Amino acid sequence: MQEWFVDVAEHIADGDPIYLACEECGQVALPPRTVCPDCAGRSLEQRPLSETATVTAETTIFSSTPRYAEETPYTIVIATFEEGVRLTGQLRGAETVERGEEVRLGVESDGDHWLITFTPSD
Ligand SMILES: [Zn+2]
Secondary structure, X not given: OOHHHHHHHHHHHOOOXXXXXXXXOOOEEOOOOOOOOOOOOOOEEEEEOXXXXXXXXXXXXXXXXXXXXXXXXXXXXXXXXXXXXXXXXXXXXXXXXXXXXXXXXXXXXXXXXXEEEEEEOO
């Protein structure tokens, strides 16, 4: 599991989600980077991220790796935050979700792995 992902997941678990933004041009970055993808600046600042986002895409997975066999089928959501970054997570608390719906960011851990989750917020 990648280090940045663990860092981002731990911030979500603490109720303090974050993303990075370039101090020079304002470009947002998540996954975090050390160099701005837009202007190659190196002044990336950690900023607080909203706890809710809007569903951009969703897809239901009917076959998966053995690790997820018990919870298949499950739904993957790509959600866009007002800050401009996107995260992919597993849908919780509903069978399906519509594009444009608001979802709440969450995270689960089994001790070894982190999983980003989205739950419909109303
Ligand atoms: Zn920049």
